[in-house]
Amino acid sequence: MKFRDKNKFVKDNMKKNKSRVFMTVLATAMACAFLMVLASVGFGLHKYIVQDITETRLVTEVEIHGKDDPDNQYLTDEDIRYFESIENVKTVTRYRSLDNYEAFYTFDEYKVPYVTTRVVHYPSELQSNFELEEGRMPEAANEVVIGYHFSHHLEKDGEFIENAEVNMLNKEIILTVPQMKDGEQVTKDFALKVVGIAKQPTKQWTQDNYVNISDETLKEIEKFTETRLGTFLNPNLPEETIEQLKDFSITYSNISVYTNNMEQVMPILEEVQEKGYYAYSAVQELKEVNMIFSVMKVGLIFIGTIAVIIASIGIFNTMSMAVTERTQDIGIMKAIGGSPKMIKSLFLMESAYIGIIGSVIGALAAYAVSYGVNLLLPVVVKGMYGEEVGTDILLSYIPWSLTLISVGISVIVAILSGLKPAAKATRIDVLKALRRDI
Numbered sequence: 001m002k003f004r005d006k007n008k009f010v011k012d013n014m015k016k017n018k019s020r021v022f023m024t025v026l027a028t029a030m031a032c033a034f035l036m037v038l039a040s041v042g043f044g045l046h047k048y049i050v051q052d053i054t055e056t057r058l059v060t061e062v063e064i065h066g067k068d069d070p071d072n073q074y075l076t077d078e079d080i081r082y083f084e085s086i087e088n089v090k091t092v093t094r095y096r097s098l099d100n101y102e103a104f105y106t107f108d109e110y111k112v113p114y115v116t117t118r119v120v121h122y123p124s125e126l127q128s129n130f131e132l133e134e135g136r137m138p139e140a141a142n143e144v145v146i147g148y149h150f151s152h153h154l155e156k157d158g159e160f161i162e163n164a165e166v167n168m169l170n171k172e173i174i175l176t177v178p179q180m181k182d183g184e185q186v187t188k189d190f191a192l193k194v195v196g197i198a199k200q201p202t203k204q205w206t207q208d209n210y211v212n213i214s215d216e217t218l219k220e221i222e223k224f225t226e227t228r229l230g231t232f233l234n235p236n237l238p239e240e241t242i243e244q245l246k247d248f249s250i251t252y253s254n255i256s257v258y259t260n261n262m263e264q265v266m267p268i269l270e271e272v273q274e275k276g277y278y279a280y281s282a283v284q285e286l287k288e289v290n291m292i293f294s295v296m297k298v299g300l301i302f303i304g305t306i307a308v309i310i311a312s313i314g315i316f317n318t319m320s321m322a323v324t325e326r327t328q329d330i331g332i333m334k335a336i337g338g339s340p341k342m343i344k345s346l347f348l349m350e351s352a353y354i355g356i357i358g359s360v361i362g363a364l365a366a367y368a369v370s371y372g373v374n375l376l377l378p379v380v381v382k383g384m385y386g387e388e389v390g391t392d393i394l395l396s397y398i399p400w401s402l403t404l405i406s407v408g409i410s411v412i413v414a415i416l417s418g419l420k421p422a423a424k425a426t427r428i429d430v431l432k433a434l435r436r437d438i
Contacts, residue, residue: 006342010350013326017318021354024318028358029365031311032410035304036366036398037373039406042300044374044397046293051394053282053289058128059262060090062269064255065278074251079277083257086271088264091127095120095254096218099229102178105211107168110154110161116210117175118253119218128258135169135196141216144173145196147208168194175211179225180233188224190217222248301405308410311358312417319351319421323428331430340426347422348415355414359407366406370396 014021053059064083066073075094083092098117105112122130122137133148151168154161175190192213201208221230227245257272259265265283272279323330330343373396 006346006349010346010353013322014350014353017322017325020318020321024314024354025358025361027311027314028308028355028410028414029362031304031308032359032362032406033365033369034307034362035301035409036363036402036406037369037396038304039297039300039402040366040370040396040398042293042297043399043402044370044394046289046297047397048394049289049293050286053286058258059282059286060259060265061128062257062259062265062272062279062281064257064272065280068276068278075253075255076249076251080252080255082275083255083272086257086268088260088268090258090260091124093121093124093128093256093258094252096215096229096250097253098177098213098218098221099231100177100179100221100225102232103230104176106174106176107151107154107166107171110156110166112150112154112173112209114153114209115150117213118210119215120212128256131199132196133199135194138195138212138214140193141214142190142192143195143214144192144217145198145212146173146194147198147210148200149207149209150197150211153207153209169197170194173211175213177221177224177230178232179227179230180235183235190220192217301409304406305409305413308413312413315351315354315414315417316421318354319347319418320424322350323347323421323425326425327428330425330428331432334428334430344422344426347425348418351418351422352411352415355411356407358414359410362410363403363407367398370398 064075064079066075067079080092080094083089096119103115103117105115126137132145135145138145146168151166154166171194173192173194175192176187177190178185178187180186192211198208198210218230222228225231225233227233228248228251231245233242233245257268259268262283265281266287269279269281269284333343374394377393377395
């Protein structure tokens, strides 16, 4: 019997028992959809967390936070030269932050408190893909680049101006630095010109309100405060600490090493850690996240497979009844020369069709449920907690790999469910079958 004839025979028999086949297909579809939706939670959370890590941090970056040396924890130019000498290092960025929490900025009638003021090395920043939203890079000593949200955190008459968005490009801002001298607090103003605004962060909740000043400006501040990094001298500080602050040697609060590609991150991370540096990389975190979610996804697929196995009981019953009802047809096929292999293939094809149709319907339903869950999640969270949730959050995500795995499991289980009834069909006695006595 040709495949086309087998296909027609199977379809005709399935049409004879539409209601029973429909219920079996429905059960298979529900099981497949359950498997996909359940596993999609693991895939969705995995994708969202990985996306969050890779968007907020560069995967080619190795952050250096200090040294494991109680007598010398600070990072210096010597350390930078060492990092730059490592093979496959693209660039090394470094920050020196103003250590004066009493300092603040003013712009016209506005005040901008609680701002991170830092000195950056622009050549290395440009190599690490630092970008501007507007303006240009500084050229003069008094020129600065401000963070994207700097102009969104303004105060006027002691009150925060909500949603304030003032264009500060090419405008002058004043940095006021206080210091204790002869028992009294004195201040000095430093006029700075905004020539660039940093690119907006990819994440909505990331607040970027720093000011990048020049090394010359920091030296002027240190000259006024007479302390390293412009530190404010609290009267209660011990004399020993004050003496340490009088040391103007250049140290860095943060250093980042950038590699040429992601594959080189872990070897470099391990090398600098062996040298006694406190180092961290998002790749290290990604590795742990991937391992955890791989176990989680396998577990969810296993639980979903149990539902498919339960649904296969319906396929087994349907095929067993089909064998019983078609006993005479089986006898006729055997009488005219039909082989047991051919008869067995007919029933396996039928169970496979049930699995394929059910899994396809289930897959389509799973995609619809996944889309609906992601669409309604922000609305539900806002209704329950009154908080906005980013539209990029994923609770459910169905990649093609999950679809193929789910459909494959459903079809294989369906075929296995039809094995015993198909084998039973091959053992039917021809004479008894023709007499309808079985």
